[in-house]
Amino acid sequence: MNIIFYSPTRARSQQWEHHLKAQGLQFNAQHWDAETTPSGDGEADYAVVWQPPEQLFQHHTRVKAVFNVGAGADAILKLRSLPDHVRIVRLDDEEIGNKMAEYVLYMVANITRSMDCYTMAKANKDWAPAPYAHFSDWPIGLMGLGKIGQQIAGMLSSLGYPTSGWARSPRDLNGVNCYHGADQFVDFLGASRIVINVLPLTDETTGILNTQTFSHMPRGSYIINIGRGEHLDETALLPALDQGQLAGAVLDVFRQEPLPESHPFWDDARIHITPHISGATNLALAMKQIAAKIAALHVGQTISGIVNRRTGY
Known part of the structure; x- marks a missing residue:
C-alpha cells in the first residue's frame, strides 16, 4: 500500500x-x-x-x-x-465540534455580557458591573445544521438562548427552531440577533454573508464566522458596521490566510480576529x-x- x-x-x-x-x-x-x-x-x-x-x-x-x-x-x-x-x-x-462549540460560547458570552468592557475597567481600576444580560434578549441563529452546527445549536439552546437554525433541507432538532431553504432564509435572519455561520463552502454559499443578508438581521446585530473566509463578502462588512446595521463581527476564517498586515480588519475594534483556531x-x-x-x-x-x-x- x-x-x-x-x-x-x-x-x-x-x-x-x-x-x-x-x-x-x-x-x-x-x-x-x-x-x-x-x-x-x-x-x-x-x-x-x-x-x-x-x-x-x-x-x-x-x-x-x-x-x-x-x-x-x-x-x-x-x-x-x-x-x-x-x-x-x-x-x-466530535472533538472538532466540541472545540468549535467552546469557541462560540466564549464569543457569545463576550458579546452578550460585554466582557471586553472589563479589560478597560481593570486598567482604570474601575469596579463597574455591566447590566444583567437576559438569555431571552439574545436570540441566536445557526447557519448550517450539519453535525457541528447541531452540536453548537444544542449547547446554546441548553443554556437558555432562544436558538434557531437554517439549513438547505428540513431539520427537526429538540429546542431549536428550524428553518430551511431560500424561502425561509429571511425569516431566519430576522429572528437572529447573533448569526453564527458554520455552512460548508459551496457555489451556493460563497459570499452568503453580504449586504442583503445583513439588511434582514435586526439592527445592531452580530455575526460570527467559523465556516470559511469565502462565505463573507469582505467589502460588505465595514459599511454594515459603519451604518450600525451590524454592531460587531467575530471572524476566525478569511479569504486570504494569514490575513495580510495591511488588511483594514486589523485596525477595526468592532471586529474580533482569531487565526483559524476555532476547530483545531x-x-x-x-x-x-x-x-x-x-x-x-x-x-x-x-x-x-x-x-x-x-x-x-
Whole structure:
C-alpha cells in the first residue's frame, strides 16, 4: 500500500505519517509539499492531505480515496484533476465540534455580557458591573445544521438562548427552531440577533454573508464566522458596521490566510480576529480515525464520512 501525504510543510506531513504508523498501518510513504518534489517510489493508493495542489493528482492517477485532515473538503472539491470516482473522506471528529462549540460560547458570552468592557475597567481600576444580560434578549441563529452546527445549536439552546437554525433541507432538532431553504432564509435572519455561520463552502454559499443578508438581521446585530473566509463578502462588512446595521463581527476564517498586515480588519475594534483556531484538529485522534478508514477501505469495507460531491459535504 502506498500513501501520498501533502501539507504546506514537510514537517507536518511527516507527523501524519508517524501517527498512522503508530496505529499499526503498514504502508510506503511519499511526501509532496509546496517546497519539494515527491519522495518515494510508485503511485499512491491513498492520499492524506490538507489543501493539496492540482499537480498532486495529475501525478498520482490511481488514488482510490483522499482523506482530508480537517472538517471541510471545499479545497479538494475545487480540484479539476481529481477524477469523479475518487472518494473524498472528511473527518468525523466530535472533538472538532466540541472545540468549535467552546469557541462560540466564549464569543457569545463576550458579546452578550460585554466582557471586553472589563479589560478597560481593570486598567482604570474601575469596579463597574455591566447590566444583567437576559438569555431571552439574545436570540441566536445557526447557519448550517450539519453535525457541528447541531452540536453548537444544542449547547446554546441548553443554556437558555432562544436558538434557531437554517439549513438547505428540513431539520427537526429538540429546542431549536428550524428553518430551511431560500424561502425561509429571511425569516431566519430576522429572528437572529447573533448569526453564527458554520455552512460548508459551496457555489451556493460563497459570499452568503453580504449586504442583503445583513439588511434582514435586526439592527445592531452580530455575526460570527467559523465556516470559511469565502462565505463573507469582505467589502460588505465595514459599511454594515459603519451604518450600525451590524454592531460587531467575530471572524476566525478569511479569504486570504494569514490575513495580510495591511488588511483594514486589523485596525477595526468592532471586529474580533482569531487565526483559524476555532476547530483545531486533534492530530492523534484524526490519524487514528484515518488509519482505521484506510484499513477498512483496503479490504473492501464501507466507511463513514464520504463527501457528497453534489452537495459539497
